[in-house]
Amino acid sequence: MDGADVILAIVVATALAFDFTNGFHDTANVVATTISTRALPPRVAVTLAAILNFVGAFLSLAVAATIARDIVDQELVTTTIVFAGLVGAIVWNLVTWYFGLPSSSSHALIGGVVGAMLAAHGTAAVHFDGLAGKVLVPALIAPVLAFVGAGIAILLCYRAVGRLAPGPVSRGYRLGQVLSGGMLALAHGTNDAQKTMGVITLALIANGNLGPDAGVPTWVVVSAATAIALGTYLGGWRIIKTMGSRIIKMDPAQGFAAQGAGAATILAATHFGYPLSTTHVISGGVMGAGAAKRLSAVRWGVAGNIVVAWLLTLPCAAAVGAVVYGITHLFGGGAAGPVVVAAAGVALTVWVFVRRLQHGAAITTTAEGVRP
């Protein structure tokens, strides 16, 4: 095994670690509304989401192709650049997880890779038209789409069941949430697991293991699906609390409308290969379902914090990606840089987890019905 293969092995391990944090971080998107309205017990909801995330990862490869082809110049990508981009994404994911902010893992990944690419080769190496057309514009439209869709849907739901006894209606929508939550988990698997597949494929192409037009190898699909499913199962209870109870106090009909609009948006976008942020979409859906009932029902301060985190994700992940590339570059072109950064990253991650667990809040949230 030469230096290039060592870097590739580190990149694959880092990509799968990112995929794990993606599942861990984005569990909230999939299950928060289901749990907060008591449609399913937390463990059952998380297990179901993990299984459907795993299945969803096998259903489509359009997003993986976008990540591998349309964002940066494939011919200039090196495994060190991919590594730096992944570290940028993981660092941003951990920072936002620590503070309980539902930011976008997808944009963190894309930002990290773009930042490392800019540091390595300058602006010519980034496909800004692909970045704008496939990432930025859909990123702006998707949450608004989910907001509007969930808003219209909840008004129609209330209109349809308005004069019925609340008990059977709530039970009905809780049952519906099992379906809409399942579709959302499936959609999450199809869109988010593919981003890691795209990045690993990019690294394999950069290392010469695959040709420029090669498809995603099966072992990449299986390992990415497994990593995101494991991350989903272990869950991120801090963000579940924010999504499930801090933005609005949800009833089952609102949860159903938010999940349904979110799943429809993600599935439609995945079909055309847009690497959407599931976080943005479901946050938009939750806010739309709340605002349509009563504008003051949405805690706009919390929503504002989420929007700030959204806006910061791409540039911050890009900055970390660029800095990490610079650090690895200090050690020369061999495997020493990635090995040192990876070791430091593992140490930092362990420290953050231990600190988080010592504080206890990550898995003992007191939101209504959100105790694992």
Added chain:
Amino acid sequence: MNAVATKIVDVSQLAQVIYVALSAGVLVSLAFSLVIRGAVRAGEHRRTRPVLAGVHALLATIGLLVVAAAIVFGISVMLAK
């Protein structure tokens, strides 16, 4: 300027995403609400007004079929890509 924007963003593809996502999200929610409405009303009228109960049961069944069809269509679209 418009030409550049059109070149960067595939407007027709994006319009399809907006159209499909909005209509699917709203229609499925409405159909499922009709399932609930039909089921609850059918239960309420089962003994006193069986014909009306039958109509509501039919409404619930149609709503359920629409929801099931939407789910199957969504998955088949994903598999076709």
